[in-house]
Amino acid sequence: MEANKRADTTALIFALIAATTMIAQQVAGKATRDALFLSNFDVTNLPKVVIAAAIASITGVLIMSRLLSRVSPITLVPAVFGLSAILFIGEWILLDYQPRVASVILYLHMAIFGAILISGFWSIINERFDPHSAKQRVARIAAAAALGGVIGGVLATQVAKIMDVRTMLLFLSGLHIICMVTVRSIGAPSRIAPIDNAVRTRSAFTVISQTSYLQWMAALMVLVAVMAALVDYAFKAAASAHYQDSESLVAFFGSFYAAIGVTGFVLQSLLGRRILQRFGIGMTIAILPFTIAIFGTIGVLFTYLWSMVMLRGGHAIFANSFFRSAFELLYTPLPPHKKRPTKTIIDVASDRLGDLIGSGLLLLLLFIAPELPTAVVVACAVIVATLALYVVVRLNRGYINQLARSLRKGVVRIEEEDIVDATTQEILAESNAYSEREFLQSKIAAMAHPDDEQHEEDASISEEASQLALAVSDLTSGNTGRIRRALGNPAMDIGLARYLIPLLANSDVTEDARTELRWLVTRIPGQLTDALLDPDMPLLVRQRLPGVLEASHSPRAIDGLLRGMVDETFNVRYSCARVLVRMRHRNPHLEIPRQQVYEAISRELKVSPEEWEGRDMELKMDYATDEEDVNPQFNRGLEHVFTLLALTLDPDAVHLSMQAAFSKDLNLRGTALEYLENVLPAYLYNELLEHLGEDQQSGKSARTLGDIVNDLKAVVRTGK
Template sequence: MPAGGGGRFPAWAAMATAAFMMSHQVGGKSIRDALFLQAFGPERLPAMVMAAAAVSVLLGVFGARLFSRFSPERAVPWSFAASGVLQLAEWKLAEASPRLGALAVYLHMVAFGAVLLSSFWLLLSEQLDPIEAKKRIGRIAGAGTTGSVLGGLLAAQWRDLTGAGQEAALLGALGGIHLVCGLLLLQTPRRTEAPRAAPEPWISPQKVLRSAPHLRHLAALVLLGTAAAAILDFLYKRAAAETLGRGEVLLEFFAYFNTGVALVSFTLQTLVSRRALERIGVGRTVGAMPALVSGGSLLTLAAPLFPVIAGLRAVEATLRGSLFRAGYELMYTPIPPGEKRAAKTVIDVGCDRLGDAVGGALCQAALLLPGVPVGGVLLVATALIAAANTWVARQLDRIYVQVVERGLLHRAAEVLLSGAGDWTVDRELLESRYAAAPAAIEERQPSPTPPAAPVRVDDAAWCLAELRSGQEQRVKRVLEAQRPLDAVLAPAVIDLLAWPAVSGEAREALLSVRAPIAGQLGDRLADPKCDFSIRRRIPSLLLALGGRRAMQALVEGLEDERFEVRFRCARALDELACREPALRPPAEVVYAAVERELSVDQNLWRSRRLLAEQTPLEQLQHLDEVLKERADRSLEHLFSLLALVLPRE
């Protein structure tokens, strides 16, 4: 959750609102298309799409300014309530004048409906951090898909429920649904924010887009995807009107079609979306839709029949409502709220409607050109646009890492998970305690120490006594003579890691032990009572030893209360995974570690430092080359973790 405290956005409220909202969306699309085709026919559809796109762009700009001036928590509930009231007025208008009612409903569903969808996801993205989003967005979107099914079934059975000639009354029911959404959001507890002396200044969406390349990339993704979808939608509705006629049967057909799409979307959302995001990344998950649309358009050229065109449209709509939506919304969760509020509505609504306008213009041009095979030309255009969008989507993995970096300092929480107090104050105590030990011992000696006898390497008890003597030269002589080190001496040598003067020799001796000692090292690493100066040197030893037990110990170290231990464990895990991919830790464990790191106080985040330089084994070239100019160890640590689960391109 973002910083700020206060009430938590309940999962039940988010899921219930998503269900009602999407039931309205599917039922509204069905009645919108049926009323328009009955009143005007498919030939007027491209012009209507372009007109609705223009109105929607204006509303999108207004929405961006609204959500920059007022928080989504205040503006979104009242927007849903206003939509419900307007829908009730459209019900009466459609009964009095079907043609005017069809125009009003079309503009409302395309323009206002898009703003409401975007605003809901904007509100949701501000309530979730990047890791929580991966866990919850799939379930919330799945609840929305369930609502889509119910809304489609309501529209399909409306004539049986109310009788013939009562299609306009469905608008009244849809208005009531949006009023319920507004009430749900109004009654939901909200997080409390620090009081501000003055309202937040409006941030220009154009300025944000110019200064944020990742947002321009998302804008291109939306525009190209919608342009291809608009062309397919025109071909599909044109074929439906030619095949089924322009009677009341259109509402029933559109409703069942949208319901089928929603059912498949629900299945994909529930079973596939989260796994796809975790296993193949954001880019490939989002890119599945344009890739299949491009290939399917070329295949449809061979048989441009109504069932084939409807099937292609179903594929596009299904993937858009499941894989594409889950991956696309995930891209917004790490973006700072100021940028998000200024740009998201413009992208979701403005670029989406601009894509509609581009698709509508291409359709209109194909209709006006004499002798042009409309279906074939538009299918080729769809294939080309979708192919370009596939390339755009494949860049999202790289962009997501960049977005996470930019949004880190905006996602800090109040709870400190790194331990109480400033851990850097005891640096001298940790390092000097053992360094001063030999001098203290020598001060107590009444006379110079006589020359030591030759080391008896076959006497483990004598070696143990020498290792505990506290005299540097005696300790070093035993460590150098013990090659390989007797496993019985390993616990005593591990204790010597805290003494800087002999820690290097102790490390080499431990690496020479022929018996497995990763378990002993892991136990010391996990013991909070063990000296910190010992525990911070253990990760590089585990990396050198390798193996599954070492990996398990390093994973446990990611939960340590001390930042430096966690930092070195993450570095060691990343290098270990590069050497042995089979030892890569589970993705859910890594994401949980990232979530804990994101939940620290901002001042502590910026102040983290290491007590000593990293060993050569801990220096990871693929990260250090990127971050060598940065002093922010917290950010460097986060990238070490992300490198375990995200592609390295």
């Protein structure tokens, strides 16, 4: 277990180094690329090369996507880093002879490899760490990437001061060699889900076309890319108007990228994780288009270099920090056979499609107005940012739905030994020995063929006694035969209900009494509710009465169950909640007050540890599974909490998330926690985490998720 823990720590260290180096290389490469191109071509040629780069990049994406559906990212991505390093050396040689050709090739090289490698790197991170714990690690890795932006900008600036631009290409090659080594050292996923061969051959575009969630993700990336193309053009047009030679441009771009790198690093380090935890994925993603909308409006009114620097800087800061780290988390509910081929399409192809659209729009504007005002370009960026905000709203809704769908449709796959299914376990609150139909059939048969003892008892009773008095006498006699005879009377009087209720505690006639009371429930819901809430009534009776009220959907019956859900006795609360869940399953339109449920959950989670641990003994029941295969945090108190959650959330998703949360499997548990975090209020989620054994603060001594998974791996390795 200690070895596995060290391996995880080592993987994180290599990931941090790789992220820093990768983004440093990208930032320095962009500064070099832009300087070489703008020193050899006019800025009006920029949309043309962007279109060419987008087409080439999309071709590369299709190849990469196809390869990723067959080869693990941890194998493919380091090899691509190595190929890129070789190409930089070739461009270094070519630049001495054909500078214009070399500048175009460098532009295409950066466009094809840059986004593909970043996407591939995040694929490795996404598979290496489980969905829940990935959120903390992603924030740290994103902070390292932001630091890489600082280093890349400083590197470009300093090299421009002491060497020519050509030397920078060797630095870029060396950085990608470092990336190749560190990315490979991150290691393969500890557990790789099997991919069906039929699924493996499916086109990524087919998968996207059949998944609306992926379509919204792709739409957002397209809009962000269009926005970036417009903002980038406005920024570079202003820069090229102020700086004429390539060294000045490299120094300017290097200083610019260094400044935004520092800002991005500070913001991501101090606020990245907090913003994700407090505001969620949707709000974090929305920061980027909202910033462009605000700064763009300022840029339209004041079209100067400083306003363009502010606009482009805002885009660069938030795109590489908050937006990137939050967008990566949108992939966590997706299974590998969907994620691997489509991630590159969404991350890169959608981005390049946005480049095409943005550059095409720029060419159209330049055709209409050759002296294109920068303010017009910025205004278009503001419009696109507004559309992106709308897509973010839709995507945020789809995110929670996709998490629930991943639990229902196989992303969370529960093996037989992991099942902790409360609905299949017997409790004292209800008996599943017979179905009502079977019981009624057996009772009819008993009425048709009474035994000799019952005949003798019938003969001894005076024919003058009233049927009601006889029934009362039988029901209160304590004699099973007499009780069943009274219950067998086809004309049960409503006045006998008060004598029927206590019989629920008699295990010999529980089903008989329950059936009779269900026939009467629509006429006596108030009487049954009073008995349910009566602390002097036997506990077994109170536990079993919810199963009687279940037969009625009258407001009074439902109100009685809701009142029982907050009773002082746990067994009563437990039974009422389970019955309400079954009623809601049969009638999806049944509305349970959400706030009332949340208050009930909060109450359950705040009881003393002694009372919490004593609930299993209080229910006096056996587990219907091997406890060695179940997370030791499992108990009836937690089961009851998940039952309450099913009253207001998707019951199927809650049911599966309960199974996954109680499992020792890393991915199952992580996905369940991710789902719960996004559907529960923060205060309630934090209270629940304490009972699931999750750390709330650094240094807390609770058993961690990694420990559980490592223990499971150890068991698998030893075969025990």
